[in-house]
Structure formats: C-alpha cells, structure tokens
Amino acid sequence: MRLPLITILIVLAISLAVDWYIYSILKKRTKNNKCQRVHLYVSLALFLAIIISVSLPRRSGSDDMFMNIMWALYAYATIIVPKIAFVLIDLIGLIPMLWRKARLKFVTWAGVAIAATMFSAMWWGALVNRYNIDVVEQDVEIAGLPQSFDGYKIAVISDLHVGSYDKDTTFIAQSVAEINALNCDLVVFTGDIVNRRSDELVPFVNVLRGIKSRDGVCSVLGNHDYGDYVNWDNDSLKSANLDYLKTLQADMNWNLLLNESQMVYRGKDSIAIVGVENWGDPPFTVYGDLKAAYPALSDSTVKVLLTHNPAHWVAEVADNGSCNVALTLSGHTHAMQMSMCGISPATLRYKTWGGRYDDKSNKHILYVNIGLGTVGIPTRIGATPEITKLTLRTKK
Numbered sequence: 001m002r003l004p005l006i007t008i009l010i011v012l013a014i015s016l017a018v019d020w021y022i023y024s025i026l027k028k029r030t031k032n033n034k035c036q037r038v039h040l041y042v043s044l045a046l047f048l049a050i051i052i053s054v055s056l057p058r059r060s061g062s063d064d065m066f067m068n069i070m071w072a073l074y075a076y077a078t079i080i081v082p083k084i085a086f087v088l089i090d091l092i093g094l095i096p097m098l099w100r101k102a103r104l105k106f107v108t109w110a111g112v113a114i115a116a117t118m119f120s121a122m123w124w125g126a127l128v129n130r131y132n133i134d135v136v137e138q139d140v141e142i143a144g145l146p147q148s149f150d151g152y153k154i155a156v157i158s159d160l161h162v163g164s165y166d167k168d169t170t171f172i173a174q175s176v177a178e179i180n181a182l183n184c185d186l187v188v189f190t191g192d193i194v195n196r197r198s199d200e201l202v203p204f205v206n207v208l209r210g211i212k213s214r215d216g217v218c219s220v221l222g223n224h225d226y227g228d229y230v231n232w233d234n235d236s237l238k239s240a241n242l243d244y245l246k247t248l249q250a251d252m253n254w255n256l257l258l259n260e261s262q263m264v265y266r267g268k269d270s271i272a273i274v275g276v277e278n279w280g281d282p283p284f285t286v287y288g289d290l291k292a293a294y295p296a297l298s299d300s301t302v303k304v305l306l307t308h309n310p311a312h313w314v315a316e317v318a319d320n321g322s323c324n325v326a327l328t329l330s331g332h333t334h335a336m337q338m339s340m341c342g343i344s345p346a347t348l349r350y351k352t353w354g355g356r357y358d359d360k361s362n363k364h365i366l367y368v369n370i371g372l373g374t375v376g377i378p379t380r381i382g383a384t385p386e387i388t389k390l391t392l393r394t395k396k
Contacts, residue, residue, distance in 0.1 A: 122381060131174070147394055151393070153186075156190065157175070184389060198244040202248065261303075290316055310352040312328075317359075
C-alpha cells in the first residue's frame, strides 16, 4: 500500500477545501448553528484521525496495525468522496448566479441524494459485496488440443490476500466449497496469497488444503508474496519469509511452480502447465523467467501459462510467433475492486484488466481473473470476487 507524501498532501488539501465549502454553505443557507458546529467538530476530528492514520508505520508495523490503517483510510474515503461529489454538483447549481439569477436548489438536493447513494454503495461493497462470489464459466477453444483433453475443466482463482481477513476463515471456506462444487480437473492459483508476510497464511492452511481436483492445485507467486512490502532488518529474514510461504503451500498440497512446468496426462496425451514467478511491470520486481520455465516454447505441446501480472502476456506472449503458449491465466488487477456495467478504472492502468483477451494472431488467449480477496481498500464496489471455470475444447 503505497501512499506517497505528495498524494497525502493533495488529499488533505482537498479535504480541507471541501469541508470549508460545506461549512460555509451551512452557515449561509441554514439558521441552525448546532448543525454548523457539529459539522465543524466532526470534520476536524476526522481530519486529525486521518493524519494520525497516515503517520503510522505501514511497512514496519504489525499486521493488526496494517488492517486498522486500511479500515481507517477506507472509512475516511467513504465520507470525503461523497462530500467531493456533493460539492461539485452544488457548484453546478450556482452557475445561474453568474447572471444574477437564483441558485438551482434542486441541484443541491440532487447532490445530497447522490452523495448518500455513494456512501451507501461504498459500505455495501465493504460489508456485503466483497463476500458475494461470482462463478464465471467459459469455453476456450485451443488449436491442437488433444482429443482426450476436450472438455478438460480448469478452476482459476487469484489474489486471495488472506491477511485481509485476519484469522477469520469463513470467506475462504466458502470459496473452497464453491471451487469443489465445480468438480474441475485442475485448480490453478495465479498469485498474491498474502498481503505482506507469509505467516498471514497460517490460519488458512487447513481450509485451503481442502481444495479437491483430479490433478491437484498448481500455483505461482504474485508481487505481494515476496515480502517486498515489509521493511526487513536483513535479507536473511526476507528470504526466510519466502521459504516459509513455500513450505506452507507444500503443506496445503499445492504445487508451487517457480519458473518450472508440470505435465498433465490423459493416457498417452499431455499438456504443460507452465508457472513463472512474478513478472512485474514497474514498480514491481521481475522474478519470472518464461524460458527457464519452459525452454522449448515453440514446440507443439499445448501450454497453459500461469503468470500473476497480465502485462507479462502483453510483453512476451501476445503476437509472438516463436512462443507457442495457447492459454495464459493471470490475476493481479482486481479490476481495481471497482466496476459498473463492465466499466472499471482499471482500464486507465492496464491494457488487460479482466476477462478474456485474444491477440491479433488469434493464437494466444489471455484470461484475467479479477481475484477473490481485497487489498489496500477492504471493498469491492462491483468487481465481485471471482472464481473462473474454463472448459478446454479442441478447436476444429
């Protein structure tokens, strides 16, 4: 969770300006001094609370402190964002005053209604929608897929961020039940199982061990899994943290692919599950090595690539004639945990942020799962938690 100083200062300045504007219109438009004072005192208290929250150590603090900061920032956002919306709408209502005409009062009331709706939606996303699992089912046609794999079912999950649930296993247990109900041949996890430290996973090991499929669970690491969001006292502690995560995944009977591949067989036929470590566009560190994971990328074997960041597909797989990777599965984006009618702010950051993408050659397919968990903000406004069921079909 990165909060650069300049961003913090801009947010605080906007917050002060918005609160001053609301206080001034309360003073001009109402005769209720009590209402004015309540707004002033509450705004000052919230402003002080947010300053304290952003001053607390996020990278070196405890997990409990991290979660408290996350909720405090989000709670503040649920207040200031609707306020900003109200102020912008109210300013529109003042436009006629430029021509010495009356303010449009109905615009002000519309602003109040919209602000209240935004406040409600933000808390609905935090308290309800982030637990509403959506199972997305799609068929994927692959040229050269052996007939014995026609109908092969893969369940895709990503971005659990189990640290966001503290030690409460309820939602993860619900997710495991949903996965098992799909009765898939293989389950794959495309990274970010924790937020910062590997020990976040400990309360969830027994639950996640319960995932069942004929060919087991294959997983890869995401940018949050390396301990890069913690200020470690030395490199040995950071290395031990990552080793512990590998041990925990082994205890869960998950096959963690670290720039390596696993073959899946049906009789004499096979496909390759290729797993790379995190391949990140800036500012994320590149740990992944596709050629190390599968040196003969141009061979005729049907390959399913697991790579956390979909930018990897854009950079090294899409429209690459020497890279015969039929299907790539990624996560990472979360659709920024916000979407409405298929529109997400993630489009401003990622070319490939959710769902299926085909390159120009129609030989390389990418599917981006928008994740089950939350990080940074504990909400999903739209962008419902996703489990994907992909059924492979032989392209005719």
